[in-house]
Amino acid sequence: MKNNKIAILGYPIKHSLSPKMHNYWLKELAINGKYESIKTPAKNFKKTIIKLQNEGYKGVNLTLPLKEVALKYLNKKDKIVDFVGATNVLIFSKQNEVEGKNTDVYGFKKSLLNLVKNKKRKTATIIGSGGAARAVLCALIEMRYKEITIFNRTKKNAEKIRKDFIKNFSSDLKIKIICENLKNIKKNLEEIDLLVNTTPMGMRNFPPLNINTEKLKKNSAVFDLVYNPLETELIKNSKKRGIKNTNGLDMLIYQAQKSFYYWLNKKPKITNKLKKILQNEIK
Numbered sequence: 001m002k003n004n005k006i007a008i009l010g011y012p013i014k015h016s017l018s019p020k021m022h023n024y025w026l027k028e029l030a031i032n033g034k035y036e037s038i039k040t041p042a043k044n045f046k047k048t049i050i051k052l053q054n055e056g057y058k059g060v061n062l063t064l065p066l067k068e069v070a071l072k073y074l075n076k077k078d079k080i081v082d083f084v085g086a087t088n089v090l091i092f093s094k095q096n097e098v099e100g101k102n103t104d105v106y107g108f109k110k111s112l113l114n115l116v117k118n119k120k121r122k123t124a125t126i127i128g129s130g131g132a133a134r135a136v137l138c139a140l141i142e143m144r145y146k147e148i149t150i151f152n153r154t155k156k157n158a159e160k161i162r163k164d165f166i167k168n169f170s171s172d173l174k175i176k177i178i179c180e181n182l183k184n185i186k187k188n189l190e191e192i193d194l195l196v197n198t199t200p201m202g203m204r205n206f207p208p209l210n211i212n213t214e215k216l217k218k219n220s221a222v223f224d225l226v227y228n229p230l231e232t233e234l235i236k237n238s239k240k241r242g243i244k245n246t247n248g249l250d251m252l253i254y255q256a257q258k259s260f261y262y263w264l265n266k267k268p269k270i271t272n273k274l275k276k277i278l279q280n281e282i283k
Contacts, residue, residue, distance in 0.1 A: 002032060003032055003033060003034070003056075004026070004031060004032065004033030004034075004058055004263070004264060005033060005034060005036075005052075005055065005056060005057045005058065006022060006033065006034075006035045006036075006057060006058050006059060006060065006061075006263055007035065007036045007037065007038045007052065007057065007060045007061070008035070008036075008037050008038070008060060008061040008062070008063060009038050009040040009045070009048060009060050009061070009062055009063070009066055010037075010039075010040060010062065010063035010064055010065070010066055011039055011040055011041045011042070011064075011065065011066075012039070013037045013038070013039045013040070013063065014037070014039075015228075016037050016063060017252065017278050017281055017282075018035065018037070018061055018256060019035050019036060019037050020277060020278060020281060021252075021253065021256045021274065021278065022035035022256065022259075022260060023035050024274055024277065025260055025268035025274075028268065028269070029266055029268060031264060031266070033264075038052075038060075040066065041065075042065050042066060042069045045066055045069050045070065045073075046073060049073065049090070049098065052092070053092050053096050053098075057092055058091070058092060058263040058264065059089065059090050059091040059092050059262070059263045060089075060090050061088060061089060061090075061256075061259055062087065062088050062089070062090065063088070067086035067087060067088055067131055068085065068086050068131065070087050070090065070098075070100060071085070071086070071087060071100070073098055074087065074090075074098055074099065074100040075097040075098050075099065076097065076098075076099040076100070077099065077100040077101075078100070078101055078102070080101075080102045080105050080138060081100045081101065081102045082168060083134075083138045083165065083168045084102050084104070084105065084131065084134045084135050084138050085131070085134055085164065086102060086104075086131045086134065086135070087100035087101060087102055088101075088102055088103060088104055088255065088259075089101040089102070089103050089258075089259045089262055091262055091263065101258075101259075101262055102135065103254075103255040103256075103258040103259050103262075104131075104132070104135035104251075104255050105135045105138045105139045105142070106254060106255060106258045107250075107251040107252065107253075107254035107255030107256075107258065108135060108136055108139045108223075108225075108251050109139045109142065109143060110250070110251075110254040111223070111246060111248075111250040111251040111254055112139070112143070112194075112223060114246070114250060115221055115223060115244055115245075115246045116193075116194065116221050116244065121145075121193035121194055121221070122144075122145055122146040122147065122193060123145065123146065123147045123148075123149075123191060123192045123193050123194070124140050124145050124147075124148050124149070124192060124193065124194040124195075124196065125148070125149045125150075125151060125185070125188055125189070125192045125194070125195050125196065126140075126148065126149070126150045126151070126196050126198060127151050127152070127182065127185075127195070127196065127197045127198060127199055127201075127209070127211075128150075128151075128152060128197065128198035128199040129150060129152040129154070129157040129158045129160070129161055130198065130199070132198035132225055133150065133152075133161060133198040134161055134164075134165075136196050136198055136225075137150070137161060137165060137177075138165070140194075141165070145194075146176065147176040147178070148176070148177050148178070149177075149178040149179075149180055149188055149192075150162065150177065150178070150179050150180070151180050151181070151182045151184070151185050151188070152179075152180075152181070152182055153181070153182050154181075155179055155180060155181045158179035158180070159179045161179075162177045162179055165177065185211070186212070186215060189211070189212070189213075189215035189216050190215050190216075190217070191217075192216070192217075192220060193217075193219075193220055193221065194220065194221050194222075194223065195211070195216065195220065195221070195222045195223070196222075196223045196224075196225070197209055197211075197222075197223070197224045197225060197226065197232075197234060198225050200226065201226075202224060202226045202232035202233055202234055203226045203228060203229075203232075204228050204229055208232065208233040208234070209224075209232070209233065209234050211234055211237075213234070213237040213238050213240075213241055213243065214241070216238075216241070216243055218241070218242065218243065220243055220244075221243065221244040221245065222234060222235065222238040222243055222244070222245040222246075223245070223246055223248075224245070224246070224247050224248065225247075225248035225251065226247060226248055227247045227248040227249040227252060227282065228282050229282065230247055230249065230279060230282055230283075231247070232247070235247055249275070249278060249279070249282075252278075253270055253274070253275070253278070254270070257270060
């Protein structure tokens with residue numbers, strides 16, 4: 001029986017929930033295989049990829065700091081990888097070619113659609129300017145949000161994302177992308193339909209994101225990509241005000257589901273049992 005070998009690469013890597021998810025699905029679908037985590041600093045990336053290809057791996061997931069490092073080693077990539085400037089899924093072919101995909105955009109969109117069903121929501125604010133912010137911006141553009149503001153401690157970094165996306169998306173795209181310094185966010189909160197935190201602020205061992213949710217509209221929504229802890233201060237404060245909210249756990253699961261499909265051509269089910277397993281790991 002064929003042994004389907006898959007892994008996640010990154011550094012550090014011990015915190016990853018990916019092995020739990022993928023090994024759960026392999027067992028549920030009675031697929032002979034194993035998903036493991038492999039500690040891979042950026043300097044060892046090329047050597048590790050060649051080794052895994054030679055050992056017959058189907059592909060890998062990538063986490064920090066490898067999502068951008070991998071770009072120069074791709075033989076093929078989809079347009080979303082170009083838009084976002086990062087890949088989190090590599091598929092190995094029998095010809096030893098490497099194809100890059102990005103499932104973070106898919107994961108965010110699926111999770112957001114569970115949170116917000118109202119298609120009239122058109123204004124969004126993104127906090128942060130890293131790879132996650134790029135994935136979120138790409139998703140919001142695809143979902144036809146009309147005005148998106150990127151807030152960051154350094155406005156210059158936010159401006160770079162804006163320029164990259166204007167260059168990559170068609171010039172007739174009717175969307176307004178505004179860049180601002182984070183200290184100016186107060187007034188913006190009163191006008192938006194959706195607030196998305198893409199920074200690690202609020203994550204375990206990080207300071208909380210200091211955002212006054214009192215300024216948000218009652219019918220707005222908050223999406224915090226942080227999932228450890230499951231309830232950040234931003235989520236807790238949103239709940240107190242009765243504002244719709246979600247953390248990043250569903251996004252993580254959806255992007256993993258898409259990755260699994262790319263490697264094994266099977267779409268695993270997302271069950272409450274799986275979510276409970278992951279939530280217990282975080283606690």
